[in-house]
Amino acid sequence: MTALAPPPPAAPEADAPPPPPPGGRRKLTPYWLLLPAILWLLVFFAVPMFFQASTSVQSGSSGEGYELTWHWANYTDAMSEYAEHFGRSIMYAAAATLLCLVIGYPLAYMIAFRAGRWRNVLLVMVIAPFFTSFLIRTLAWKHILSDGGPLVGALDALHLLDVTATLGMTEDDRLLATPLAVICGLTYNFLPFMILPLYSSLERINPALHEAAQDLYAKPATVFRKVTFPLSLPGVVAGTLLTFIPASGDYINAKLLGSPGEQMIGNAIQRQFLNVRDYPTAAAMSFLLMAAILIIVTVYIRRAGTEELV
Amino acid sequence: MRVLTFVRRNLVVIAGTLALGYLLLPNLVVLLYSFNKPVSRYNNTWQEFSTEAWSDPCGAPGICDSVGLSLQIGLLSTLAATALGTLAAFALARHRFRGRAGVNSLIFLPMAMPEVVMAASLGTLFLNMRIEFGFTTILIAHIMFCLSFVVVAVKARLAGMDPKLEEAARDLYAGPLQAFVRVTLPLALPGIAAGAMLSFALSLDDVIITQFNSGPSTITFPMFVWGASLKGVPVQVNVIGSAMFFIAVLLVMAGQLLGNGRARRKS
Numbered sequence: 280m281t282a283l284a285p286p287p288p289a290a291p292e293a294d295a296p297p298p299p300p301p302g303g304r305r306k307l308t309p310y311w312l313l314l315p316a317i318l319w320l321l322v323f324f325a326v327p328m329f330f331q332a333s334t335s336v337q338s339g340s341s342g343e344g345y346e347l348t349w350h351w352a353n354y355t356d357a358m359s360e361y362a363e364h365f366g367r368s369i370m371y372a373a374a375a376t377l378l379c380l381v382i383g384y385p386l387a388y389m390i391a392f393r394a395g396r397w398r399n400v401l402l403v404m405v406i407a408p409f410f411t412s413f414l415i416r417t418l419a420w421k422h423i424l425s426d427g428g429p430l431v432g433a434l435d436a437l438h439l440l441d442v443t444a445t446l447g448m449t450e451d452d453r454l455l456a457t458p459l460a461v462i463c464g465l466t467y468n469f470l471p472f473m474i475l476p477l478y479s480s481l482e483r484i485n486p487a488l489h490e491a492a493q494d495l496y497a498k499p500a501t502v503f504r505k506v507t508f509p510l511s512l513p514g515v516v517a518g519t520l521l522t523f524i525p526a527s528g529d530y531i532n533a534k535l536l537g538s539p540g541e542q543m544i545g546n547a548i549q550r551q552f553l554n555v556r557d558y559p560t561a562a563a564m565s566f567l568l569m570a571a572i573l574i575i576v577t578v579y580i581r582r583a584g585t586e587e588l589v
Numbered sequence: 590m591r592v593l594t595f596v597r598r599n600l601v602v603i604a605g606t607l608a609l610g611y612l613l614l615p616n617l618v619v620l621l622y623s624f625n626k627p628v629s630r631y632n633n634t635w636q637e638f639s640t641e642a643w644s645d646p647c648g649a650p651g652i653c654d655s656v657g658l659s660l661q662i663g664l665l666s667t668l669a670a671t672a673l674g675t676l677a678a679f680a681l682a683r684h685r686f687r688g689r690a691g692v693n694s695l696i697f698l699p700m701a702m703p704e705v706v707m708a709a710s711l712g713t714l715f716l717n718m719r720i721e722f723g724f725t726t727i728l729i730a731h732i733m734f735c736l737s738f739v740v741v742a743v744k745a746r747l748a749g750m751d752p753k754l755e756e757a758a759r760d761l762y763a764g765p766l767q768a769f770v771r772v773t774l775p776l777a778l779p780g781i782a783a784g785a786m787l788s789f790a791l792s793l794d795d796v797i798i799t800q801f802n803s804g805p806s807t808i809t810f811p812m813f814v815w816g817a818s819l820k821g822v823p824v825q826v827n828v829i830g831s832a833m834f835f836i837a838v839l840l841v842m843a844g845q846l847l848g849n850g851r852a853r854r855k856s
Contacts, residue, residue: 312680313692316673316736320695323733327710334713382608389605401609403841408612410837411619413794414814415830418822419615422622422633470612520701528703531796535818545705545797552709552801562713565706572703 335562345559353563361547361564365571368543371458372527375465379473379522380515382466387477387514388507392486405474413468417535420464424454424536456538464532469525473518480514481507516583524572544568616834623827630821642824646832649823655813656829662724662809663792666731671785673732674739675777681740682747699737707734708801715802722804730802731795735788742787746780779848790837 335353339345358365390401408416423430431454434440443449448459484507492502508515530545544564551561596603622632626639647653680686681693699707711733715726754776758768796811803812814826 306686309680309684309686312676312684316677316740317692317695319673319733319736320699323711323714323729324699324707325695327707327714330713330717331710334717382604382611385601385604386608389601393602393605399845403838403845404609405612406841407834407838408616409790409794411616411830411834412811412814414796414811414818415619415826416615418814418818419618419622422618423614425633467611467615470608474608524701524703528705529797530705545703548705548709549800552712558713558716561709565709568703569706576701 331562331565334558335566337559339559341556341558350559353559354567357560357563357567361544364542364544364547365567367458367533367541368527368545368568369571369575371462371465371533371541371543372523372529374462375469375526376473376519376523378462378466379470380519383470383473383477383518387474387481390474390478391481391484402478405471405478409471414531414535417464417468417531420460420467420536421455424460424463426453426455430454455536456541458537458541460536461533461541461543464536465526465529468529468532469522472521472525476517476521477511477514480511480517484510512583516580520576520579524576527572528568616831619827619834620831623824623831625824625827627824630823632822632824632827642828646825646828649817649825651808652810652813652823652825652829655808655810658724658807659793659810662727662731663789666728666735666792667785667789669728669732670735670739670788671781674736674784674788675743675781677736678740678743678747678780682744683752696737696740699734700741704734704795704797705801708798711798712801722802723807726802726804727799727807727809730798731792734795734798735791738787738791739781739784742784743777743780746777746783750776793833 333347334345336347336349336351337345338348338350338353386405390398390405394401422428425431431440431452434454435452440449440452440454443459444452448462449457454460488506488510489502492506493499497505527543528545530543530549533541533543533546544567548561548564548568551557551564622635623642624638624640625632625635626637626641627633628636642648677692677696681689681696708730711730712722715722720726750773755768755773758772759765763771794811795809796815799809799812800815803809808816810829814822817823817826
């Protein structure tokens, strides 16, 4: 039986009643252990959702305050006014997730199977960028992608910018303030969230399975397609979710690397909440974003056929 | 021809190394520009090499106060989130009880929600309750989103632990408290440490939730950078970003060496 440690004094739940008498102790222990954490999440995560739900159907103005009038039009207004933002959020997040998978898979594979004694060092290198603040690194991308910078020059010389321009990803021979810049920023920022779950599911694969497949005359590509990739699917599912969900709500990349034409739904929520102080619209948009993500994630998990996630 | 075979054989390693370069390139740029001496307040173009900012990291007004605030909030929220999260993880890993599925989803949900949604809803709560935005609201928010990550980290460690070890301790006449302190806790410690480190890193770097739940006078380091990004980022920001990178890498490496040494001595 685990001992019941008192909750930290900092938490407001510290004045919980003393543990129950020894008789019912075994049965109640998990509840006492859970109490502080669950209370915290209920009060500061679940209850705010209800407040937001009620705010989303209020009407009024930031000067005179808002009142609950069951103003459902907030939702339809947000939908019609910010349809483009929603579309961009989903598209950019999906593109970034796909790119993360394509870029992250070889790296995760290399760390799991080819790194030998460098494995731990490489893992540290994957996590290390995290420690320089997210914002500072995104600002660094602003440098790298800037007009007249070496990257723009090189891509221009290779005529790659013409290719991306015909795809509608860039414009006027520049990278900054284009959809491509925002997608690259999202890809970069959430790449470790893809690599780590991929690595942990690849690492569990017994290398003997590869040898067995090779002994049975499978070509390397076939080994990958029939053995490695299917076994890494849980990592793929977890990684894509961990990338897609935060990317779809992000507004920092669009703000720093995009122009007004690349703003995502997060930017709209942020502006409505912090600048315009139109809380009902911000709340309605948050709920729409949440609903969209829930639907996409549910369909995706059904398709992928893995219920087990974390 | 030989080059082609080499490329074909090592395609994974080449692609992986390129990906690693993509991950580390911005850190390199941040480091490089920390040695710049810009002429205006825009640290955009390379001027000349200078260690001025490194010798005076607090040179930009307000920057060191914001770092101090971030460290303070990071430490306090890590402490609270680790304590609450560890207790919850023990309950979930060691006990079967009614409502377990519900508890699991309540803990999972904050991780599966875009930050901006949580940020706006918590902000709405504080607005409705007329609670003034400031240190306390940031702290509450950070504990809230770090909590789930601690639970997951500790739970993963406990799940891989053999409960027989604790039973063996009890068979050898250790009391429940003694068995916990001498056997279970040391075994769970790597998980608890991982959870604590993760929540410290998350708290230190959080922008979105902090932006929705902070007041005008409580400026954390990311909020300072956000404000600066609108007017021109001082070189000191690059200095502190790079320093944080090196300190963290050194700490992680030291931890690994320590862990390796301990493992070797035991075997």
